[in-house]
Amino acid sequence: MAVATNSAGRPVDLREPAGWRRTKNQIMTVLMWASFAVVLVPLAFVLVKVFAAGASAINWQFLTNSTIPPNVMPLGTGGMGPAVIGTLEITGFAALVAIPLGVLGAVYVNEYGGRGILGRLVAFMSDVMTGVPSIVMGLFIYTIWVLHFGYSGMAGSFALACLMLPVVIRSSFEMLRLVPDSLRQGSYALGATKARVTLTVVIPAAIGGIVSGALLAVARAAGETAPLLFTILTVEQTNSNLFSGPNTALSTQIFANATSPYVGAEARAWGAALTLIAIAFTLMIAARIVTARFTRYSR
């Protein structure tokens, strides 16, 4: 029983007093669960719908066949192979450009130029860049690259890299900022130079968060459509040369197929959507595993 006795022998009630205190707790609990459900509904709806509509389209041929059929053809002819390869190539190269640049930028801002003019400028500009709409990034690459060198997967990579860069800088910066100063001091006290301190203590301490932030940026970029429309055009055959000639990607194929009236194209769009979700999901899992691996000494 939640009743104690005080020194005078009188009972002392240890239970939560009924009334407004308890009611508030109940209201807030209900609100929290409700918000959780509200967030969950669209996610579950998207997943269930895409899976239900797309699963029937997925088979080995769909994922690997190197010819995307014309819209009028029914499901079962050709496949999305060129788009799968295009998406992996284009996002992969974008990651190769944006992640090193972004992490180095964050290292500069947090470890080197923090309070200086250049450091603050880089931080401010990357925040501004976060707000640039993806279609504007596509147009930007179109005018400075595509007009001079033609359509290519690489042009698409550049557009995606521009989108990923501020996200990578921001997430890496936040992670580096969390590294306690006492670790830097400990390293300096052993006679380490600034570069050593950064490379052997600061970055390893933050690497888990940096990697997962970078992979989240990659997963987002993999689903971008607008910047690719201006930069890679579209093809129906696999173009494994990233650096020249038009290319294609899952996101642009979803756009092209879903907007056409044919049954086969619609099914292909759902299939491509499911494939894209699967790729993003795989990246998320990879991010978790990598993070766990890199942070095994941090607790």
Add this chain to the structure above:
Amino acid sequence: MEEQEEQVPVQVQQEQEIIPKLDIPDTAPREIPTGNPVFDVQNASMYYGDFRAVTDVSLTIYENEITAFIGPSGCGKTTVLRTLNRMNDLIVGARVEGDLRYRGASLYASDVSPTAVRRRIGMVFQKANPFPKSVYDNVAYGPRINGIRNKARLDEIVERSLKQAALWDEVKDRLNKSGLGLSGGQAQRLCIARTLAVEPDVVLMDEPCSALDPIATGRIEDLMHEIKSQYTIVIVTHNMQQATRVSDRTAFYSVLRDARSDTRTGVLVEYGPTAQIFGDPRDERTQAYVTGRMG
């Protein structure tokens, strides 16, 4: 006038009678022989921007001795300690005036590299700060940045350093576990082992036991006595008993308040053999502090 002058010594005498004597054995030497000087500081002042944090520091620290810095909070003990291996260079706006010599060379000469200084003058911090790496990698960190790659050589250094820090028996079976998994006292001894691994000439300790229980503190004090023959140690401590237990010489710092600008500046009041500082202080402020009358 004459009457007043006569009264003054009487008052002082009465005060001295009230002051409790600290438990210093009468046999403790009040003067001790001086070895080779390691640090020779003359008229040094430390600033943070325009703020003068410590002033009038002049002292000589001798080889293979343990020198304790004591004094109330804000008196600049840690600032002085951190200028000895140029750790204060890392604080924006910190600067030093005066003559600070380490084994004859000027520490703040323009051609002196702070990293080269810190490789010879290590530091242990108030709060244990093991790297988020394995116990082994924590200790091997210093040797590695000095270019030692040979695995057998590193193994040997890690074992020797951990033994010196009296930690080997506790961690020898978990060298590959995270250094963050150790208890507070073990983590601090790991940091000491990490410092000893680069075989420094001097070890600076900034209140190394302030977060530890008496048993862990005792272990670290024992270890200081053991490594004293090979290193020169300077320790900042708030614990006066600790200073009397471990140190050969003690420097007492105090705070000067400027009532006009309301600033506080640390100042070195008295420096001498520990037994003399605690048993026969020459300055009233030292006496007041070591007998517990001033916080």
